[in-house]
Amino acid sequence: MSKCPYTWFVGLFSNSESKGSGVANNLRVTVYKNNERVVDVALPANSARWLIDIIPTDVVTKIRQEGVPLDAIQSELAKAEVLSPQKIFKLEEPHRSVDVWLE
Numbered sequence: 001m002s003k004c005p006y007t008w009f010v011g012l013f014s015n016s017e018s019k020g021s022g023v024a025n026n027l028r029v030t031v032y033k034n035n036e037r038v039v040d041v042a043l044p045a046n047s048a049r050w051l052i053d054i055i056p057t058d059v060v061t062k063i064r065q066e067g068v069p070l071d072a073i074q075s076e077l078a079k080a081e082v083l084s085p086q087k088i089f090k091l092e093e094p095h096r097s098v099d100v101w102l103e
Contacts, residue, residue, distance in 0.1 A: 024048075024083045024102035032097040045102055048088065049078040059098055063091055 024045040031039035043054070051074045052060060063070050068089055077083065083102055091098040 022085065024085045026103050027051075027088075028099075028101050028103055029054075030097075030099045034095055045083045048074075048083055048102055050074070051077060051088070051100070055100075059091065062093065063089065066091065 026042040027045050027047045029039060029041050029043070030037060047054060052070060055063070060070065068091075070089075073088065077088075085103050086101065088100040088102065089098075090100070
């Protein structure tokens with residue numbers, strides 16, 4: 001992820017490499033704690049439209065502390081006519097990794 005949140009955010013929604021073609025069917029979330037996968041879920045893709053509500057509060061706090069514009073990302077996803085396969089964000093911490101994407 002870019003260290004500049006604006007560059008990362010703009011790239012997320014305008015970079016054709018980060019988006020797949022077609023329509024996403026699933027919102028995927030994986031969480032690793034101490035190198036062990038503890039969460040691996042697939043939700044309906046439309047769940048991305050209320051992303052902040054399904055992410056644990058402590059993770060939302062960390063994401064915002066990293067400068068990721070989570071509210072703007074959710075807003076863009078909420079108003080998108082079609083949700084395309086794409087990376088949404090990845091949070092890396094020493095003991096935990098959270099990866100969220102549409103496929």
